[in-house]
Amino acid sequence: MATPKSHLVPSRSAKRANYEPETIHSILDEALYCTISYSYENKPFSIPTAFVRYEDKIYIHGSVGSHFIRELEKGIPVCITVTLMDALVVAKSAFNHSVNYRSVVIFAQAEKVESVEDKIEAFKWLTDKIVPGSWDYLRPIKENEVRKTTALAFKIDEASAKIRSGMPVDDEEDEALPIWSGLIPLQNGRMAPLPDKFSEHMPLPAHLVGSL
Amino acid sequence: MATPKSHLVPSRSAKRANYEPETIHSILDEALYCTISYSYENKPFSIPTAFVRYEDKIYIHGSVGSHFIRELEKGIPVCITVTLMDALVVAKSAFNHSVNYRSVVIFAQAEKVESVEDKIEAFKWLTDKIVPGSWDYLRPIKENEVRKTTALAFKIDEASAKIRSGMPVDDEEDEALPIWSGLIPLQNGRMAPLPDKFSEHMPLPAHLVGSL
Numbered sequence: 001m002a003t004p005k006s007h008l009v010p011s012r013s014a015k016r017a018n019y020e021p022e023t024i025h026s027i028l029d030e031a032l033y034c035t036i037s038y039s040y041e042n043k044p045f046s047i048p049t050a051f052v053r054y055e056d057k058i059y060i061h062g063s064v065g066s067h068f069i070r071e072l073e074k075g076i077p078v079c080i081t082v083t084l085m086d087a088l089v090v091a092k093s094a095f096n097h098s099v100n101y102r103s104v105v106i107f108a109q110a111e112k113v114e115s116v117e118d119k120i121e122a123f124k125w126l127t128d129k130i131v132p133g134s135w136d137y138l139r140p141i142k143e144n145e146v147r148k149t150t151a152l153a154f155k156i157d158e159a160s161a162k163i164r165s166g167m168p169v170d171d172e173e174d175e176a177l178p179i180w181s182g183l184i185p186l187q188n189g190r191m192a193p194l195p196d197k198f199s200e201h202m203p204l205p206a207h208l209v210g211s212l
Numbered sequence: 213m214a215t216p217k218s219h220l221v222p223s224r225s226a227k228r229a230n231y232e233p234e235t236i237h238s239i240l241d242e243a244l245y246c247t248i249s250y251s252y253e254n255k256p257f258s259i260p261t262a263f264v265r266y267e268d269k270i271y272i273h274g275s276v277g278s279h280f281i282r283e284l285e286k287g288i289p290v291c292i293t294v295t296l297m298d299a300l301v302v303a304k305s306a307f308n309h310s311v312n313y314r315s316v317v318i319f320a321q322a323e324k325v326e327s328v329e330d331k332i333e334a335f336k337w338l339t340d341k342i343v344p345g346s347w348d349y350l351r352p353i354k355e356n357e358v359r360k361t362t363a364l365a366f367k368i369d370e371a372s373a374k375i376r377s378g379m380p381v382d383d384e385e386d387e388a389l390p391i392w393s394g395l396i397p398l399q400n401g402r403m404a405p406l407p408d409k410f411s412e413h414m415p416l417p418a419h420l421v422g423s424l
């Protein structure tokens with residue numbers, strides 16, 4: 001069994017915490033969503049949402065009417081986590097089972113992106129992260145769409161990554177047991193695009209062909 | 213762009229919240245980890261961890277020395293989220309982009325699993341979830357391993373699921389635009405097991421062959 005991956009304090013079986021921006025950025029850039037938690041009247045809430053990292057900030061967006069967004073834009077403290085699961089680590093005992101993962105935790109508070117130009121830039125980064133190269137191809141964003149959407153930025157300041165990789169670590173006295181041990185790698189990726197009824201007879205645009 | 217999936221309150225573009233236990237259970241059973249958030253001195257913390265659902269409870273485990281576990285076992289309020297990403301929803305405008313996902317949010321507090329027998333049962337469920345059928349095959353758990361590990365249960369009482377599925381929904385006036393729209397399905401699965409150096413010449417056990 002895996003011991004939990006506490007981001008707070010070193011524990012008995014702590015995986016190395018890593019504070020290198022390159023490591024933290026590479027995990028953030030690979031993840032499609034983050035989970036944002038905050039306290040409201042002393043109760044914890046957490047919500048998954050799309051995000052993009054640009055330079056030393058994370059950007060999210062949402063409806064101006066969303067309670068989540070309106071709570072966050074006050075600048076309250078949030079905890080943002082991102083988790084990538086790479087493999088199940090199968091040991092010879094349940095106790096030594098684990099998971100190969102890469103995770104990031106960020107403590108921050110939102111800064112509202114105020115100007116229309118900056119908002120549009122954040123929306124471009126968000127869209128191009130989900131479908132690289134698509135922003136310039138799409139129907140241009142409209143003024144009222146920008147107006148209806150809030151963009152929030154979070155500085156990646158107080159952040160750390162945790163990574164477990166490699167094979168299981170069994171107890172020495174278990175190593176010779178005739179029990180299979182190793183990894184079950186996990187698949188993460190994009191499959192071939194499926195057109196909707198308006199695009200059935202349309203060739204895939206180049207940026208989507210390239211994304212496979 | 214997707215509007216965020218607030219679990220708290222209906223929003224302008226709320227996806228249907230679902231409170232059916234079967235729906236909630238099926239999402240929980242498919243997910244390999246959950247993110248647990250809690251407040252500590254008014255600051256939010258969140259941590260990804262393995263879990264299993266058994267009947268109407270979720271079980272997690274961790275080192276008895278872990279600060280995370282010791283905080284949770286006090287019975288403080290937690291928010292548990294699980295997110296499965298099914299597809300990127302590519303619309304003709306950035307604004308109508310979305311994500312097909314299935315998520316669950318649970319508000320609960322931990323109950324510590326006290327007896328050795330109940331703890332072992334929880335560890336069996338956890339292990340058999342990660343690698344189905346493996347518990348009876350592995351080196352049996354030892355008394356000191358049970359002693360070193362805390363098991364916590366959370367009742368799935370205050371819980372809801374949210375699901376978005378299907379094709380993009382574009383603005384009517386955009387439908388005829390020569391812009392590709394559709395889905396990019398996301399891959400999630402297990403790949404062929406990779407043996408470690410102790411298992412290289414060992415045939416895969418039947419329960420691992422079956423898991424592919």
